[in-house]
Amino acid sequence: MILWSNLRPFTVPLLAAVACAADSANLGATLEERFQTLDRNHDGKLTREEAGGAAWFDRLDWRGTGVVTLEEIQALVRRFRPAAEDAAITRPLDPPAPAGALVTSVAEAAATSEGGSASPREAPKILKPAERGVGRLMPDFDFIDIHGQKGRLSDFRDARAVVIALTGTSCPLAKKYGPTLARLEKDFTAQGVVFLFVAPTATDTPAELRALAGELGLKGRIVHATAPQIVARLGAQTTTEAFVVDAARTVVFRGAVDDQYGLGYTLAAPRETYLREALTAVIAGQRPRIAATTAPGCALDAAVSPTPASPALGTETGTVTYHNRISRIIQNNCLECHHAGGVGPFSLALYEDVRAHAGMIRKQVTRGAMPPWFAGPTEPADSSHWRNDRTLAPADKADFLGWLAGEKVLGDPAEAPLPLSFDSGWLIGPPDTVLQFARPVDIKADGVMPYQTIRIATTFGEDRWVQAYEIRPTAREVVHHVIVRVHPAGERDAGKNREGANERDGFFAAYVPGNNHVRFPPGFAKKLPAGATISFQMHYTPNGKATTDQTRFGLIFSPTPPAHIIQVAGLANPRLRIPAGEGNHLESTSITLPSEITVLSFAPHMHVRGKAARYEAIFANGNRQRLLDVPAYDFNWQIQYQLNEPITLPRGTQLVYTAWYDNSAGNPANPDPSKTVRWGPQTFEEMMLGYVEYYVPGRGVSDTKLRQTAGLR
Numbered sequence: 001m002i003l004w005s006n007l008r009p010f011t012v013p014l015l016a017a018v019a020c021a022a023d024s025a026n027l028g029a030t031l032e033e034r035f036q037t038l039d040r041n042h043d044g045k046l047t048r049e050e051a052g053g054a055a056w057f058d059r060l061d062w063r064g065t066g067v068v069t070l071e072e073i074q075a076l077v078r079r080f081r082p083a084a085e086d087a088a089i090t091r092p093l094d095p096p097a098p099a100g101a102l103v104t105s106v107a108e109a110a111a112t113s114e115g116g117s118a119s120p121r122e123a124p125k126i127l128k129p130a131e132r133g134v135g136r137l138m139p140d141f142d143f144i145d146i147h148g149q150k151g152r153l154s155d156f157r158d159a160r161a162v163v164i165a166l167t168g169t170s171c172p173l174a175k176k177y178g179p180t181l182a183r184l185e186k187d188f189t190a191q192g193v194v195f196l197f198v199a200p201t202a203t204d205t206p207a208e209l210r211a212l213a214g215e216l217g218l219k220g221r222i223v224h225a226t227a228p229q230i231v232a233r234l235g236a237q238t239t240t241e242a243f244v245v246d247a248a249r250t251v252v253f254r255g256a257v258d259d260q261y262g263l264g265y266t267l268a269a270p271r272e273t274y275l276r277e278a279l280t281a282v283i284a285g286q287r288p289r290i291a292a293t294t295a296p297g298c299a300l301d302a303a304v305s306p307t308p309a310s311p312a313l314g315t316e317t318g319t320v321t322y323h324n325r326i327s328r329i330i331q332n333n334c335l336e337c338h339h340a341g342g343v344g345p346f347s348l349a350l351y352e353d354v355r356a357h358a359g360m361i362r363k364q365v366t367r368g369a370m371p372p373w374f375a376g377p378t379e380p381a382d383s384s385h386w387r388n389d390r391t392l393a394p395a396d397k398a399d400f401l402g403w404l405a406g407e408k409v410l411g412d413p414a415e416a417p418l419p420l421s422f423d424s425g426w427l428i429g430p431p432d433t434v435l436q437f438a439r440p441v442d443i444k445a446d447g448v449m450p451y452q453t454i455r456i457a458t459t460f461g462e463d464r465w466v467q468a469y470e471i472r473p474t475a476r477e478v479v480h481h482v483i484v485r486v487h488p489a490g491e492r493d494a495g496k497n498r499e500g501a502n503e504r505d506g507f508f509a510a511y512v513p514g515n516n517h518v519r520f521p522p523g524f525a526k527k528l529p530a531g532a533t534i535s536f537q538m539h540y541t542p543n544g545k546a547t548t549d550q551t552r553f554g555l556i557f558s559p560t561p562p563a564h565i566i567q568v569a570g571l572a573n574p575r576l577r578i579p580a581g582e583g584n585h586l587e588s589t590s591i592t593l594p595s596e597i598t599v600l601s602f603a604p605h606m607h608v609r610g611k612a613a614r615y616e617a618i619f620a621n622g623n624r625q626r627l628l629d630v631p632a633y634d635f636n637w638q639i640q641y642q643l644n645e646p647i648t649l650p651r652g653t654q655l656v657y658t659a660w661y662d663n664s665a666g667n668p669a670n671p672d673p674s675k676t677v678r679w680g681p682q683t684f685e686e687m688m689l690g691y692v693e694y695y696v697p698g699r700g701v702s703d704t705k706l707r708q709t710a711g712l713r
Helices: 004-017 024-038 055-060 070-086 106-114 172-176 178-189 206-216 229-234 274-283 322-333 351-356 358-366 394-405
Strands: 045-047 067-069 142-144 150-152 161-166 193-199 221-224 242-246 251-255 433-436 441-443 452-457 464-472 479-487 509-511 517-519 524-528 533-540 547-549 552-557 567-572 585-592 597-605 610-618 624-630 641-649 654-661 689-695
Touching: 067 070, 142 221, 161 178, 161 274, 172 178, 178 193, 178 206, 178 274, 193 229, 206 221, 242 274, 251 274, 322 351, 322 394, 351 358, 358 394, 441 533, 464 509, 567 585, 597 610, 597 624, 610 689, 624 641, 654 689
Parallel strands: 161 193, 193 221
Antiparallel strands: 045 067, 142 150, 161 242, 242 251, 433 552, 441 547, 452 533, 464 517, 464 524, 464 552, 479 509, 479 533, 567 689, 585 654, 597 641, 597 689, 610 624, 610 654
């Protein structure tokens, strides 16, 4: 697979150099000069060794031949031409407002200016699960298999999970995925998973499908969907789509089998194994890391393929009830905080709980305060830019509010989802090591507590690579947020604030309600230096009852050094000065990138006067790109905005972080509007911090820290 956004390491520096070029000959000459410089043996073919092992080589070599020719590169770069000519991503620096669609790369901007797709190749794309029907009740349906035997989806109620996999004998991609599906069926049948294969193409005959089953050794029943009812019930879009439903017929995954095959490309092996990971998670009683993707394949007729927002997935009768619809919306969006012992002020685990709090739920959902999410809206087609987007899907919000405003029908208990468990151990799995506070921290019953800093000295004799972590307070109901930092051996004043120095160094781990663990993808990890000290900045919020907390920090290590080190830098302005009474005070800081970086997430941080925040990139050619807009910042929710698709920013890019503050009497959270506010770690003081999580492509374990050295404005 090749994505245009992956080509920037090779092409963007060239585009910047030819931004004012007037003819294609100049572009061609620049490419030819670069190519000839790298092609040391002058054979007209560039190898990975000649490219110096650069990460961009594998992205350009999408055929996997081991070589790239000048003609191939020229053909690819021609698509980038409009980016240099049209400045398609220029955006002004203006006051905070809801952001438009997020343009993730120069290449995508060029494609937009051309009015078409960025690439003739199509790979699976991660989508927002709720907008694809994940979490809904899969409607029951009847079927007749290719042997003439009748069946019903609910016949599989004793299975731990059911895979409904579309397939066929005429679609090339469906045929390619046949052996993969056969291997998955063989691996998971013994674990209680049932496979049901659906062939949606009318011209695939039962005889051909029986032959396919024999050739592949498929054991599951095969349905020839000559009538459109089953495909319509699924809302299926392509001939390669797969659905996973649990024992309660709740959809837990929908999308591609993996990313080995797509439109216009083939990989030697998949990079992502979506369906296998989803089944592994369901069997373990967990939710898949990736729950929804597109599934490149032969497109099905839209007339029999309703959109994901349609009633295709949701209810049996069309009547919204607590059991068939509302309970699933609450599970997917509310229960992570609103369960017994959770950080939410009350539980919503039972129908009686929801009915008792219906008025408050309706108010908070209507005004957009719940579920908590503060990034500016994007276009509907771009709603999956954020991997952890908490916003309710439009259909979910409409059904939820409609039910709350109506008779609050309970419905049939047989349609209820499986219950969720929140105290079943470590979400990341058994940690390799657990660090815990040496003694409990006393939390008073009321009032405000200053930040507490607790330090733990590690005893590891060598560097460790952290692949997953989990922060588990023992008194979750009073923990507002946790910021974990790592201080290498010998660092002076570990854990103390030195005019924003620690904040510029970023953080190692973080905890906010509903987001307490992270598992990095294969090949990615964070470095824990030998002999380091770990500091925990604890923000406790008394809730009327005195208690104690002894937070634990679980870590899973990678047995080998990763290909990429994940790091966090903080864009900070410790010289901020917010005038007394000022209701819309702007502060800004920036850094010019000394090397290319790939950004994974953003996390703006301010205190109670924080009003809005924005991240932008200014490229070498002067174009501006808005990366994240938070038009209504809320101190109560320290959210890390995780990108679905990482953004690569070239060397020389100016990364700008802007924040707005309300120090007026109109801000009800303002401790004292008569005071000029300056930098300080406590809530009644202020901070101006824009965390950026990133890695440097091609650096591996020799990576160095990105530091803010200039650019304060």
